[in-house]
Amino acid sequence: MSIVVTGATGALGRLVIEELLKRTAPDEIVSVARDRAKAAGLAARGIGVEIADYSRPETLQGAFASGDRVLFISGNEAGRRLTQHRAVIDAAREAGVALLAYTSVLGGPSATFSIAEEHVATEQALLASGVPYCLLRNGWYHENYTGTLAATLRTGAVVGSAGEGRVATAARRDYAEAAAVVLTGSGHENTVYELSGDTAWTMAEYAAEVSRQTGRQIPYRDLPQERYVALMVEAGVPALGAQMVADADAGIARGELAATPGELSGLLGRPTTPLAEAITEALKELPV
Ligand SMILES: NC(=O)c1ccc[n+]([C@@H]2O[C@H](COP(=O)([O-])OP(=O)(O)OC[C@H]3O[C@@H](n4cnc5c(N)ncnc54)[C@H](OP(=O)(O)O)[C@@H]3O)[C@@H](O)[C@H]2O)c1
Known part of the structure; x- marks a missing residue:
């Protein structure tokens, strides 16, 4: 019986492992990764490593054991995820895991933008499987925005298609800590958590905070969806990814990522990381 983290070599997975190590x-702990070399650092720290690929169901046999408490981190290959995720759920069911916590999307079925589709279908597959579940419906990360601060400062504007919609982001580390709380706690079987930051902000408010912290005038430029897609593609983002990001912005404009029920801070026992703090941290990381 172990605590298992899939996607353990990804950005969220690595943070979850750090939070688990504070608690157990x-x-x-067993990390599930598709690339042994990427997992070498985890093995060196005494963490178990299982090599498995969501796309190759045979590799998932043996990744889980009876009684395991598993964090299933959603894959990042849009369009292929439902088949992949079904294979992970099947393997978990066959192994008889005690809990399968899945990183879904804030709002679940009420999120109508395209990124949400595979999450909602995965939730349905998990519920139908009979495996004890926990839906960690994660809202957007601060890092979705602060991760492009260098480009924002270079171009002198925040761009997007979110209009005046609000988005309740939290730090990726906040979501990681919440996952560790669930994995090491009790009573989370067959529950749904709507996880988001304590404060929902508009893109104009984000641009204003970047301006305040940098001492520059950085406006928010709202673009029609097609124009925003074209701009991202010009900057090297693959077309499908660009369309999905712009479509998620349309969801933000409709208010679909704005909910602030306080369930993330409830699990953490503290407020979520403020956006302003994430901007400060990201600015420190930029080359001067
Ligand atoms: N809430 C948000 O704002 C937000 C933003 C971005 C993504 N997400 C979702 O949340 C997930 C976790 O976020 P993240 O920041 O940790 O993303 P990430 O760094 O891209 O991590 C994704 C993880 O999934 C693993 N993975 C992908 N396809 C796989 C496969 N076929 N078999 C086995 N493992 C596979 C990757 O393995 P490798 O390490 O080998 O690449 C990686 O460890 C993402 O995958 C995505 O579904 C949410």
Whole structure:
């Protein structure tokens, strides 16, 4: 019986492992990764490593054991995820895991933008499987925005298609800590958590905070969806990814990522990380 984290070599997975190590011993943890070399650092710290690929169901046999408490981190290959996710759920069911916590999307079925589709279908597959579940319906990360601060400062504007919609972001680390709380706690079976930051902000408010912290005038430029897609493609973002990001912005404009029920801070036992703090941290990381 272990605590298992899939997607353990990704950005969220690595943070979850750090949070688990604050709460439990390394030999209680198993990381599931598709690339052994990427997982070498985890193995060196005494964490178990299982090599498995969501796209190759045979590799998932043996990734889980009876009684495991598993964090299933959603894949990042849009369009292929439902088939992949079904394979993970099947393997978890066959192994008889005690809990399968899945990183879904804030709002679940009420999120109508395209990124949400595979999450909603995965939720349905998980519920139909009979495996004890926990839906961690994660809202957007601060890092979705602060991760492009260098480009924002270079071009002198925040761009998007979110209009005056609000988005309740939290730090990726906040979501990671909440996952660790669920994995190491009790009573989370067959529950749904709507996880989001304590404060929902508009893109114009984000641009104003970037302006305040940098001492520059950085406006928010709202673009029609097609124009925003074209701009991202010009900057090197693959077309499908660009369309999905712009479509999610349309969802933000409709208010679909704005909910602030306080369930993330409730699990953490503290407020979520303020956006202003994430901007400060990201600015420190930029080359001067
Ligand atoms: N809430 C948000 O704002 C937000 C933003 C971005 C993404 N997401 C979603 O949340 C997930 C976690 O976020 P993140 O920041 O950690 O993303 P990430 O760094 O891209 O991590 C995704 C993880 O999934 C693993 N993975 C992908 N396809 C796989 C496959 N076929 N078999 C096995 N493992 C596979 C990756 O393995 P490798 O390490 O080998 O690449 C990686 O570890 C993402 O995958 C995406 O579904 C949410």
